[in-house]
Amino acid sequence: MTTRRRTTGGDAGENPVGRGFAYRLYQRRIRRGLAGLELPHHVAMIVDGNRRWAKQRMLETAAHGHRAGAAKIREFLTWCDELGIKVVTLYLLSADNLTNRHDAELEALVDIISELAHDLSRTGDWRVQHVGAVDGLPGSLVDALHDAESRTADHTGLHVNLAVGYGGRREIADAMRSIVRAHGEGGGTIDDLAEVLTPELIADHLYTGGQPDPDLVIRTSGEQRLSDFMLWQSAHSEFYFVEAFYPDLREVDFLRAVRDFANRHRRYGS
Numbered sequence: 378m379t380t381r382r383r384t385t386g387g388d389a390g391e392n393p394v395g396r397g398f399a400y401r402l403y404q405r406r407i408r409r410g411l412a413g414l415e416l417p418h419h420v421a422m423i424v425d426g427n428r429r430w431a432k433q434r435m436l437e438t439a440a441h442g443h444r445a446g447a448a449k450i451r452e453f454l455t456w457c458d459e460l461g462i463k464v465v466t467l468y469l470l471s472a473d474n475l476t477n478r479h480d481a482e483l484e485a486l487v488d489i490i491s492e493l494a495h496d497l498s499r500t501g502d503w504r505v506q507h508v509g510a511v512d513g514l515p516g517s518l519v520d521a522l523h524d525a526e527s528r529t530a531d532h533t534g535l536h537v538n539l540a541v542g543y544g545g546r547r548e549i550a551d552a553m554r555s556i557v558r559a560h561g562e563g564g565g566t567i568d569d570l571a572e573v574l575t576p577e578l579i580a581d582h583l584y585t586g587g588q589p590d591p592d593l594v595i596r597t598s599g600e601q602r603l604s605d606f607m608l609w610q611s612a613h614s615e616f617y618f619v620e621a622f623y624p625d626l627r628e629v630d631f632l633r634a635v636r637d638f639a640n641r642h643r644r645y646g647s
Contacts, residue, residue, distance in 0.1 A: 426598030426622030502534030
């Protein structure tokens, strides 16, 4: 596992100001530099800093930050799609959030995520999938996530995982329960299970079963921790931390993260 922390300032001599002509030139230069490099197939994003973004601007509620973050998600996914990334996982609501956030904030966040799932399921050929547990989620949110999955089940474009009600340790426990249940229903014994239990079998029973593990995990807001996100899948991921709050994330920040990934040597323990 390799990590890298990046402020929004950039490298020496690479500090574009604003979004004018010079910024666009700089952005194009990074894009050109990515040509021919090995880019991530699966990018996972820990969406962080929405509440602090709203507080910094002295906005009335955290919901303003969450709505700004949802708007940025649509933009972020477009950047990924244009770059040819195939899978994106977005950490939107953890299992811990369901018990540690105030009711008013959670109610607003549920509505925002429901609207986001609805909108993403109507964007091009993108496929939307919920990853996480449904118990503890309001019925309206479960319905919205299910509808988005059903509507896009046959889509072959960008695969978008919405991690909602998600916890990495819970995911591993659920995978083990699923394996034990299936093994028992097939007439197997505990001794038999011990013989066939492999990392590959566990991976197949995760919420993301059948998908490639994330190559690159990005977290915004300057925090440098996983917060119970994709604990199993990120064993060999590269990590990149951005100082900006998520609503302030720029395309150039994302391109720098991808460039940094492309320039790393992934050893997989060798």
